[in-house]
Amino acid sequence: METTFDAGFREQLNSLLAWRRDVRHFDTRPLPEGLLSTLLDTACHGPSVGNAQPWRFVRIVSPDRRAALISEVDSQKLDAGESYSGERKALYDNLKLHGLREAPEIVAVFCDEQGEAGHGLGRATMPETLCWSVVTAVHTVWLTARAHGVGLGWVSIIEPAGMNALLNVPADWRFIALLCLGYPERPSETPELVRHGWQDRLAADTIRLER
Numbered sequence: 536m537e538t539t540f541d542a543g544f545r546e547q548l549n550s551l552l553a554w555r556r557d558v559r560h561f562d563t564r565p566l567p568e569g570l571l572s573t574l575l576d577t578a579c580h581g582p583s584v585g586n587a588q589p590w591r592f593v594r595i596v597s598p599d600r601r602a603a604l605i606s607e608v609d610s611q612k613l614d615a616g617e618s619y620s621g622e623r624k625a626l627y628d629n630l631k632l633h634g635l636r637e638a639p640e641i642v643a644v645f646c647d648e649q650g651e652a653g654h655g656l657g658r659a660t661m662p663e664t665l666c667w668s669v670v671t672a673v674h675t676v677w678l679t680a681r682a683h684g685v686g687l688g689w690v691s692i693i694e695p696a697g698m699n700a701l702l703n704v705p706a707d708w709r710f711i712a713l714l715c716l717g718y719p720e721r722p723s724e725t726p727e728l729v730r731h732g733w734q735d736r737l738a739a740d741t742i743r744l745e746r
């Protein structure tokens with residue numbers, strides 16, 4: 536049976552999209568039993584090139600691995616800061632770019648580029664579409680998390696080359712993202728980087744063309 540969506544649903548969906556935030560400030564309260572699995576299950580509704588379903592999720596349960604991730608991201612944040620100066624550097628130093636210490640759940644996301652599923656369909660000219668498929672899955676999890684009141688923060692200030700060994704996953708998986716999940720300290724309709732004066736939203740007329 537086909538499901539139809541009414542105006543009330545569409546309004547709620549818009550509100551979900553507007554309220555989805557990248558979250559770096561987490562309450563340490565754990566997620567209810569089973570909720571993380573429920574959220575990751577929704578990734579499987581995401582589209583993927585050739586239906587390859589190349590997403591692979593690694594839940595970080597080891598305190599040592601969490602500590603290693605924190606130290607990697609902190610040190611990359613310091614290094615990246617060297618490219619800024621003056622006022623921009625002061626803004627940068629004030630940014631919190633991850634919630635890896637507080638978030639009750641951390642999930643690393645990889646793309647299995649050698650998997651058989653999909654049989655290479657659609658990848659001959661644009662092999663990168665496999666990784667893009669994983670990104671759509673992350674977005675699906677992101678929205679579903681928000682619908683459960685759970686915040687998600689995407690952490691990318693990482694040297695990807697070290698991630699496979701650190702997490703003991705196959706060497707031919709490509710690292711895509713590190714996700715922090717948990718209850719946000721304070722939900723907000725405004726992106727944190729906008730609030731901190733780092734980057735405003737772009738006006739619609741700067742991102743749309745007609746030809």
Ligand SMILES: Cc1cc2nc3c(=O)[nH]c(=O)nc-3n(C[C@H](O)[C@H](O)[C@H](O)COP(=O)(O)O)c2cc1C
Pocket residue numbers: 555556557558559631632633688689690691692725726727728729
């Ligand atoms: C591919 C990708 C990588 C990102 N990496 C980081 C990151 O390393 N640290 C961080 O704090 N936010 C990161 N973000 C979150 C962005 O800063 C955030 O999405 C953007 O500022 C807009 O805010 P919003 O997601 O709350 O709308 C990343 C987002 C994406 C899509």
